[in-house]
Amino acid sequence: MNVGRRVDYAVRALSYLAGQPTGKIVSRVEIEQKQAIPSYFLSKIMKDLVAGGLVQSHIGSKGGFTLARPAESISVKEVYETVERPIVLMECLDKGENYCSYCGVCTQRSVWDKAQSLVASYLGGVSIGDISDPRGLTGRLAALSR
Amino acid sequence: MNVGRRVDYAVRALSYLAGQPTGKIVSRVEIEQKQAIPSYFLSKIMKDLVAGGLVQSHIGSKGGFTLARPAESISVKEVYETVERPIVLMECLDKGENYCSYCGVCTQRSVWDKAQSLVASYLGGVSIGDISDPRGLTGRLAALSR
DNA sequence: TGAAAAAAAGACCTAGTAGGTCTATATTTG
DNA sequence: CAAATATAGACCTACTAGGTCTTTTTTTCA
Structure with missing residues (x-):
């Protein structure tokens, strides 16, 4: 249960792009x-x-990069799943019932399923626009110490 | 963002113990x-x-094992943190502000913090008693095919 | 008293992956 | 043409998840 650096960096990159003038x-x-x-x-x-x-x-x-869509339409969940993999807490939740022969009688399945839905739907509701960062971490850190 | 086998197995073991007569x-x-x-x-x-x-x-x-406490008082969150590590989505949420120099200006920090709280508090509310399993997966699977 | 059954402790092994670095190539600008 | 850039992919290292096994200690019970 750990979010990797790829996601962290992807979000940083997109937040920075989101803070630039459109098309920059x-x-x-x-x-x-x-x-x-x-x-x-x-x-x-x-x-x-x-x-x-x-x-x-x-x-x-x-050359370089621009957002392909409005920042408000890009959710953190989508970013996560684009650079890593679908948000899945346990494999059996993803693969069908026949991935593991015990799925049909598993008492914990619904617990992880619920936990997964909670986090996925929360992250689905946060957009890159919500955390746009025009100056970037280094810029704002420098501003603080001035 | 993935729950390891250790947690899976720990929950299975405790659920089985929870299903036994007290003290067995x-x-x-x-x-x-x-x-x-x-x-x-x-x-x-x-x-x-x-x-x-x-x-x-x-x-x-x-010899063998028994639950040390009532199954209703053992949460899945506690199990998770006992056999793995605290539920932490990104390291900076755990360590103090000075773990990473950018924590103070990080726009994503609160997002992961919220997601983490959501899942932790949900798992804190599910007890081993809720998913006790007296017969175990193999027992119940065999029962199904009969 | 001794054999069997069990946990405790920890060594060991393997494959996969996260995280990071670098280079060669194609494309575009001016 | 030269410089700047993305693209593509090779490569590397350390760590960890997951699993297996062995030795030692403790307890039961015949």
Whole structure:
């Protein structure tokens, strides 16, 4: 029960994009620097976000990324599932009843199912727009110490 | 965001114990067989449950385990945290503000904090008594096919 | 008293994965 | 053409989940 760095970084990247003027293209390097993401790491994550249709990429000099959709329409749940995997607390909840022969008589199944629904529906209700971050972590941290 | 086998097996073991007459001592091997837990694996898990005060052990021939407390007073959350680790979605939620220098300006922190509270409080409200299983998975599965 | 049955303790092993780094290639701008 | 960029994918390391087994200690009971 642990959210990986990929999700953390993906959310940071999207929050930063959400804070830019609409259509402003931002490079991977800028996002990494503003949001304190390890060099290069973001390239793999952005690939997933592009493939998932959350972000649009622009190849070539002056290229970079923009949100592919309004920030308000992108939920944290969707981000999670795009860069990692569907939110599933136990495998048997995902696969059908015949994944494990005991599913039919399992007393805990409904417990994890409920817990999973709770968190998934909460995350489904939080949008990237809600946590947009125009300046990025490094920018706002620097502002604090001034 | 995934619940490991240790928790699964711990819950199965406790549910089985909860279904026995009060004070009935049950051996590790019996629990493993009735609840379809891999041989030997349960020994490591029971160690944690004993250390955590959820289960009482009885060494020697005719030994085994009993619940140390009423099943209704043992929550799934407590089981989880006893055999694995505290329920924490991101490390920074656990460690103080100074774990990561950006905590103070992090826009996602509250999101994961809320999600974490939701699931923790739900699991805190489900007890082993709620999912007690006197016959175990194998027993009930066999009953079905008869 | 001794053999059997059980927990306690811990060593060991394997495959998978998280997290991170780097390089080569294609594309675009100016 | 040169510089800047995404794309694609190779590569690496440390950790962990999950599982198996063995040795020791304690207890029961015949």
